[in-house]
Amino acid sequence: xPEPRPVAGSAPEGQQPRPTASGPGxxxxxxxxxxxxxxxxxxxxxxxxxxxxxxLAYLLSTFSAVVYIVATVALASRxxxxxxxxxTACSVELAGVLVxxxxxxxxxxxxxxxxxxxxxxxxxxxxxxVLPVIGLWWLRRTARTPREAAxxxxxxxxxxx
Amino acid sequence: MHTGLVAAVVTVAxxxxxxxxxxxxxxxxxxxxxxxxxxxxxxLSVVQSVAAFVDLAQGRRPPETATYIGYLIGIVVVxxxxxxxxxxxRTRWSGLVVAVGGLTVAIMTARLVMLSRGASA
Numbered sequence: 161x162p163e164p165r166p167v168a169g170s171a172p173e174g175q176q177p178r179p180t181a182s183g184p185g186x187x188x189x190x191x192x193x194x195x196x197x198x199x200x201x202x203x204x205x206x207x208x209x210x211x212x213x214x215x216l217a218y219l220l221s222t223f224s225a226v227v228y229i230v231a232t233v234a235l236a237s238r239x240x241x242x243x244x245x246x247x248t249a250c251s252v253e254l255a256g257v258l259v260x261x262x263x264x265x266x267x268x269x270x271x272x273x274x275x276x277x278x279x280x281x282x283x284x285x286x287x288x289x290v291l292p293v294i295g296l297w298w299l300r301r302t303a304r305t306p307r308e309a310a311x312x313x314x315x316x317x318x319x320x321x
Numbered sequence: 322m323h324t325g326l327v328a329a330v331v332t333v334a335x336x337x338x339x340x341x342x343x344x345x346x347x348x349x350x351x352x353x354x355x356x357x358x359x360x361x362x363x364x365l366s367v368v369q370s371v372a373a374f375v376d377l378a379q380g381r382r383p384p385e386t387a388t389y390i391g392y393l394i395g396i397v398v399v400x401x402x403x404x405x406x407x408x409x410x411r412t413r414w415s416g417l418v419v420a421v422g423g424l425t426v427a428i429m430t431a432r433l434v435m436l437s438r439g440a441s442a
Binding site for chain 2: 197
């Protein structure tokens with residue numbers, strides 16, 4: 161698979177944000193892909209066969225599957241548009257795991273079937289809770305250009321991730 | 322689920338994961354040992370899923386058949402994708418990518434065993 165490289169001379173090296181799918185980012189994308197797969201595996205056949213048994217839980221499973229797929233593809237892609245999509249997906253994911261996690265604890269009777277986000281992702285070693293935080297941190301970190309990262313310190317917090 | 326196959330899949334997948342972590346710690350890209358273990362794990366998980374589908378076709382269905390089938394299909398793409406993703410940019414992080422894949426296959430196999438015994442996922 162040929163890796164797309166920035167065209168020489170299109171923009172000075174050191175002013176482009178670093179690609180999110182490079183270096184440690186490759187491991188992050190891999191973990192996101194695992195959750196995209198896990199959530200999709202859960203959702204697809206549940207929806208197809210048992211939808212009436214627990215429609216809310218299965219719809220949430222499907223929603224989380226979509227969020228994970230979008231986040232995986234966006235983090236694996238280059239460009240500012242992919243970065244914005246990834247930022248949105250990770251934010252939705254964090255909101256989702258917090259809201260569903262809290263709701264599943266407060267009203268367990270409404271969540272007869274577990275989703276990836278039930279109990280803050282306790283069924284998945286709480287990785288669903290940690291993953292969006294790491295994703296957002298990584299987006300913020302790679303958003304800084306290498307030159308800024310070298311200058312460090314002063315610019316921290318002044319740039320949106 | 323076939324006990325022998327399950328043991329083989331989990332063992333090879335975990336060996337691939339450990340091997341991936343070791344090469345990452347040594348700051349190397351994964352070599353033949355890691356990649357062959359990952360490929361073998363991928364192959365074994367295909368055999369495992371095919372065997373499970375044969376059992377399903379013969380009428381032995383766990384209570385959560387839908388989730389079970391989803392996992393049986395999902396598990397076979399994990400290690401092949403991990404290998405492709407690891408090879409596309411060969412750095413120390415590739416080893417950790419293989420490790421994530423191996424660990425995932427081991428965990429998914431454990432879930433499959435629970436599902437086949439009637440536990441809820």
